[in-house]
Amino acid sequence: MNGFLTRVLTPSARFGLICLIGVALTPKQAVSQQKPVNVEDVFKNIQALKGISAADFMGTMGVMTAALGFDCADCHTGAGTDKVDWAFDTPRKRISRRMVTMVAAINKDNFGGRQVVTCWTCHRGRDRPLVTPTVDGIYAAPVIEMDDVFRAAPGQPSADQILDKYMQALGGMQKVSGVTSIVGTGVSIGFGSFGGGGTVQFYAKAPAQRTTIIEFASATARDSNVRSFNGTSGWVKTPLSVLGEYALTGGELDGAKLDAQLTFPGQIKQVLSNLRVGLPVTLNDRDVQVVQGETREGIIATLYFDMETGLLSRVIRYAKSPIGRVPTQIDYSDYREVGGVKMPFRWVFGWLDGKDSIELRDVRINVPIEAAKFGRQTPQK
Ligand code: HEC
Numbered sequence: 001m002n003g004f005l006t007r008v009l010t011p012s013a014r015f016g017l018i019c020l021i022g023v024a025l026t027p028k029q030a031v032s033q034q035k036p037v038n039v040e041d042v043f044k045n046i047q048a049l050k051g052i053s054a055a056d057f058m059g060t061m062g063v064m065t066a067a068l069g070f071d072c073a074d075c076h077t078g079a080g081t082d083k084v085d086w087a088f089d090t091p092r093k094r095i096s097r098r099m100v101t102m103v104a105a106i107n108k109d110n111f112g113g114r115q116v117v118t119c120w121t122c123h124r125g126r127d128r129p130l131v132t133p134t135v136d137g138i139y140a141a142p143v144i145e146m147d148d149v150f151r152a153a154p155g156q157p158s159a160d161q162i163l164d165k166y167m168q169a170l171g172g173m174q175k176v177s178g179v180t181s182i183v184g185t186g187v188s189i190g191f192g193s194f195g196g197g198g199t200v201q202f203y204a205k206a207p208a209q210r211t212t213i214i215e216f217a218s219a220t221a222r223d224s225n226v227r228s229f230n231g232t233s234g235w236v237k238t239p240l241s242v243l244g245e246y247a248l249t250g251g252e253l254d255g256a257k258l259d260a261q262l263t264f265p266g267q268i269k270q271v272l273s274n275l276r277v278g279l280p281v282t283l284n285d286r287d288v289q290v291v292q293g294e295t296r297e298g299i300i301a302t303l304y305f306d307m308e309t310g311l312l313s314r315v316i317r318y319a320k321s322p323i324g325r326v327p328t329q330i331d332y333s334d335y336r337e338v339g340g341v342k343m344p345f346r347w348v349f350g351w352l353d354g355k356d357s358i359e360l361r362d363v364r365i366n367v368p369i370e371a372a373k374f375g376r377q378t379p380q381k
């Protein structure tokens with residue numbers, strides 16, 4: 001596997017699948033209620049990954065899919081069609097369960113239970129891990145990859161200096177703190193042939209409310225795509241399915257909170273603690289300074305600041321899962337001034353199963369936003 005065709009098919013297949021999940025979820029259990037429900041109460045055949053929320057379980061599916069360079073259909077026959085039976089045990093599902101147990105044992109027996117070996121450690125995007133180093137590989141330029149979690153590197157500016165420079169670049173603390181709400185409209189760019197051409201509505205309210213709605217007016221079969229956090233609860237709704245809306249729980253919920261908080265960056269030093277600065281790296285041919293910290297809920301976040309402009313260009317946040325960290329990455333660009341404060345007009349929200357690209361065209365600040373814009377968008381039946 002790992003062939004060209006699979007790669008090409010990947011976005012479309014995954015795109016459809018996530019929606020089918022939504023359909024599969026709703027009738028059996030009210031996943032959409034606020035109270036967290038364990039995955040084994042929602043799905044029929046959970047053996048290895050019990051005791052986590054359905055949303056975090058979907059994160060583990062994303063980790064497996066990404067680590068092996070797979071598509072959902074590589075382990076679940078018929079995924080992407082209405083013939084899929086997620087509960088049916090395929091040979092690869094059985095192997096994967098054994099691997100989940102094996103990985104837990106490796107970490108327990110050798111690393112004091114720290115989650116240092118994951119599916120990615122061995123698989124690196126392949127179905128079968130490589131066995132032997134190649135001679136060419138030994139003499140080739142090394143591929144430098146950053147650790148997820150790093151310690152402070154010597155000789156770097158302090159986190160305070162980098163964050164203060166960021167605040168200065170945005171327009172100064174006073175102006176930044178003066179922004180209490182943001183309303184934006186724009187378009188979605190999508191990736192490949194998916195998710196483009198939608199209209200975007202963006203709402204945010206300090207200190208921690210944020211909603212992004214992407215609507216596809218031209219394609220009638222498509223529903224809107226919503227991510228919303230209202231200060232306590234969060235909701236995600238995916239297109240192509242009326243029922244594909246679920247309440248965020250666990251690491252996904254904590255991550256949505258962080259996204260909302262970082263929309264009002266004046267509070268960044270209160271939101272993230274244990275800040276440390278790593279070695280600078282290059283991002284899209286630009287030198288960036290890397291700062292990492294943790295939220296009160298334990299979400300690890302890595303922030304990338306452009307060395308020249310001082311502006312935030314990337315945030316990667318990690319949620320926990322039983323088989324490894326689940327990354328979500330948001331890239332910010334095209335900063336423009338609104339009322340004396342710089343704001344990113346473009347961002348790409350990428351997670352293990354998809355990507356939304358957003359380009360705002362019009363942004364207003366400090367306008368009232370009705371409470372209903374945050375939280376669940378579909379009225380409860
Ligand atoms: C590498 C193999 C693998 C891949 C790829 C994979 N899964 Fe799974 N999936 C599993 C295993 C193993 C289980 C059973 C977990 C357990 O027993 O705890 C499972 C269970 C499920 C279930 C629960 C079924 C039930 O009713 O019990 C759903 C839903 C699911 N997967 C969805 C997905 C989606 C969506 C994707 C693509 C994003 C995906 N899976 C990719 C291995 C995989």
Ligand code: HEC
Nearest residue numbers: 064092095096099100103117118119121122127128129323
């Ligand atoms: C310590 C290394 C290691 C780790 C960690 C690991 N695997 Fe594997 N896995 C292997 C090896 C080696 C094979 C190939 C075995 C063979 O060829 O018989 C394999 C094979 C597989 C296969 C069968 C692929 C195929 O179609 O041939 C699946 C599916 C799989 N692993 C899933 C996982 C999942 C999911 C995880 C994480 C929960 C994981 N593995 C973690 C080493 C690992």
